[in-house]
Amino acid sequence: MECHQEQAFLGPKSGDFRFLLMGNPNVGKSVVFSKLTGVEVDSANYSGTTVSFTSGKWQYRGRNGDLIDVPGTYSLSATSPAEQVAVDMVHNEAVDAIIVVLDATNLERNLFFALQIQHLSTVSPDKVVPVIYALNMIDVAERQGISIDVDQLSQRLNAPVIPTVAVRNVGLLQLMEAAIKAADTFLQNQETSIDTEAVDSDTGDANQWPDTDDERWQWVGRTIQEVQQVEHRHPTWLERLGDASMKPFPGIPLALLVLTIALGIVVGGGKGLRSAILLPLVNGVIVPFFVRIVSIFVTEGVIYNVLVGEYGILVKGIEWPFALIFPYVFLFYIVLSFMEDSGYLPRLGVMVDGVMRKAGIQGGNIVPMIMGYGCAIPAILGTRAATSRKERIMVATMVTLAVPCSAQTGAFIALLGDHSVFMLIGIYLISFAAIFLTGVILDRVIPGKSDPMLLEIPNLLMPDRQTLVKKIKIRTKHFMMEAEVPMMMGVGLAALLVETGALVHVGEVLSPLVEGWLGLPKEATLGLILGIIRRELAVLPLLEMDLNYIQMFTGSLVALFYMPCLAVLGVLIKEFGVKIGAIIGVGTTVAALVLGGLFYQAATLVSTVL
Numbered sequence: 001m002e003c004h005q006e007q008a009f010l011g012p013k014s015g016d017f018r019f020l021l022m023g024n025p026n027v028g029k030s031v032v033f034s035k036l037t038g039v040e041v042d043s044a045n046y047s048g049t050t051v052s053f054t055s056g057k058w059q060y061r062g063r064n065g066d067l068i069d070v071p072g073t074y075s076l077s078a079t080s081p082a083e084q085v086a087v088d089m090v091h092n093e094a095v096d097a098i099i100v101v102l103d104a105t106n107l108e109r110n111l112f113f114a115l116q117i118q119h120l121s122t123v124s125p126d127k128v129v130p131v132i133y134a135l136n137m138i139d140v141a142e143r144q145g146i147s148i149d150v151d152q153l154s155q156r157l158n159a160p161v162i163p164t165v166a167v168r169n170v171g172l173l174q175l176m177e178a179a180i181k182a183a184d185t186f187l188q189n190q191e192t193s194i195d196t197e198a199v200d201s202d203t204g205d206a207n208q209w210p211d212t213d214d215e216r217w218q219w220v221g222r223t224i225q226e227v228q229q230v231e232h233r234h235p236t237w238l239e240r241l242g243d244a245s246m247k248p249f250p251g252i253p254l255a256l257l258v259l260t261i262a263l264g265i266v267v268g269g270g271k272g273l274r275s276a277i278l279l280p281l282v283n284g285v286i287v288p289f290f291v292r293i294v295s296i297f298v299t300e301g302v303i304y305n306v307l308v309g310e311y312g313i314l315v316k317g318i319e320w321p322f323a324l325i326f327p328y329v330f331l332f333y334i335v336l337s338f339m340e341d342s343g344y345l346p347r348l349g350v351m352v353d354g355v356m357r358k359a360g361i362q363g364g365n366i367v368p369m370i371m372g373y374g375c376a377i378p379a380i381l382g383t384r385a386a387t388s389r390k391e392r393i394m395v396a397t398m399v400t401l402a403v404p405c406s407a408q409t410g411a412f413i414a415l416l417g418d419h420s421v422f423m424l425i426g427i428y429l430i431s432f433a434a435i436f437l438t439g440v441i442l443d444r445v446i447p448g449k450s451d452p453m454l455l456e457i458p459n460l461l462m463p464d465r466q467t468l469v470k471k472i473k474i475r476t477k478h479f480m481m482e483a484e485v486p487m488m489m490g491v492g493l494a495a496l497l498v499e500t501g502a503l504v505h506v507g508e509v510l511s512p513l514v515e516g517w518l519g520l521p522k523e524a525t526l527g528l529i530l531g532i533i534r535r536e537l538a539v540l541p542l543l544e545m546d547l548n549y550i551q552m553f554t555g556s557l558v559a560l561f562y563m564p565c566l567a568v569l570g571v572l573i574k575e576f577g578v579k580i581g582a583i584i585g586v587g588t589t590v591a592a593l594v595l596g597g598l599f600y601q602a603a604t605l606v607s608t609v610l
């Protein structure tokens, strides 16, 4: 198994104790972490949300220290780059206690992992640290009729077990208290090693936790019998819906319904928000206000034009990001966050598994791909949860090349959606075809194979409102900071290029490409230049030009495949190295220009023949 090392190194600890959160994927570690440290990290209802470690500070009754959140692992032998981070952490970092988060609805495999952690004390006695358990998601367990005898479980594990509902803060302070107490006691008795004796009477060896998988499963089986009771009752509507969503019928119609509703909210809602509120506000109030202020100082010349002229920073620099792009990004994040926390995405993965396997990747990759419709960066990072490098590169390339991000979608809607919905749909159909073809080709070209990974299906949950609101807020804020600034800078650059006449010169040099091959007006060169900063900037300048339908579609096609944003290129290089980053960057740009030109030439040929 190939694993990229992300060296887990935290430096000296601060405060009293350093606690490490461990556990299976999707058990609520990141929620526990965010609640206890106030540091915002991603949490979502599917395995592999966390792909690297985050350290934060906890404070409790005058005590303080570090808490570390790591990716979930099924075992202590990592199979993905994400898991490797967690395994490195447990082996290499000095921590004062490990808090293992258990999912109460999935006790069996969670306890299997717990045993591996306990076993560490046997294999490396010099690194023994106390272990504390958070028995999380007891709300969901209760709904499913599962009840667990916490005291008995604690006895079996010979460690404190604290029942928690992380999303509602239930039990988290008790968890902290137990962790501090365990670490304090441990510090006091450091000479005597952890007492595992009373525990393992049924493995036959009083000092050993079971150390083969067979023995572990036996231990888990006996423990489950002792501590867990499942009341047989009718499944809840969420459970029924969860099961139904994975059968071809009604799963496929349901998936189509979900996607239609999602599109309706993003496209329809975004258009409404844009034309009813944001455009009138920006163009009727905010921009005139700035124009008036600027006019007090200057009334013409380069400075005036750069500020409030055609591409004025205070004109397009506000209209583009805030009125044209923001509504789609905002609504997309609402829809995405809801889908993420409901646990629907992995179910969608099951439905599309067949098609995706034909493209050389497995259904589980639907998660990073859908993230890509928001932004390519989290999508590329999200591939760390995949088990093979080949698959990671494939998904990253597919997303970078052909998945339009939400800002690009906003730009396409502004350019195409207002003229013809069919053109807009056309761009998306071409994008699907390109994703598929890229997969088929890369599957042949890149050596190695994709691992058959079993996609874990989480419980279908009603997302927690507070968590959801917070998540949408963070994402919106993030977009504001990460995207709006470069966009405004891009607009500023556009104004300068136009005002200084530099655009005319570049336009002349690139004329054979832009005018001859792509059939676009010379000014469209601006799109190609600004597109280097951010992809949607490749589309937006076209709004200011008088284009026919063929030109609009050509421009959109070029923008769809055009080179990745600078920030995305940076992430590609960091994840896969300069060579692969460069191949993807150059490859997408060439694909954009070749395909855009081919379309233009073919369309003009057809239209002249007709």
Ligand SMILES: Nc1nc2c(ncn2[C@@H]2O[C@H](COP(=O)(O)OP(=O)(O)OP(=O)(O)O)[C@@H](O)[C@H]2O)c(=O)[nH]1
Residues within 6 Å of the ligand: 023, 024, 025, 026, 027, 028, 029, 030, 031, 032, 042, 043, 044, 045, 046, 047, 048, 049, 050, 051, 070, 071, 072, 073, 136, 137, 138, 139, 140, 164, 165, 166, 167, 168, 340, 341, 342, 461, 464, 467
């Ligand atoms: N109902 C309920 N949902 C919870 C609880 N704790 C966490 N969740 C939800 O469970 C999902 C998984 O939580 P995360 O914190 O992302 O899980 P994780 O263990 O960090 O997952 P990975 O990073 O993938 O290993 C999220 O959708 C949370 O909102 C809980 O106690 N009750």
Ligand SMILES: [Mg+2]
Residues within 6 Å of the ligand: 029, 030, 031, 042, 043, 049, 050, 070, 071, 072
């Ligand atoms: Mg996490």
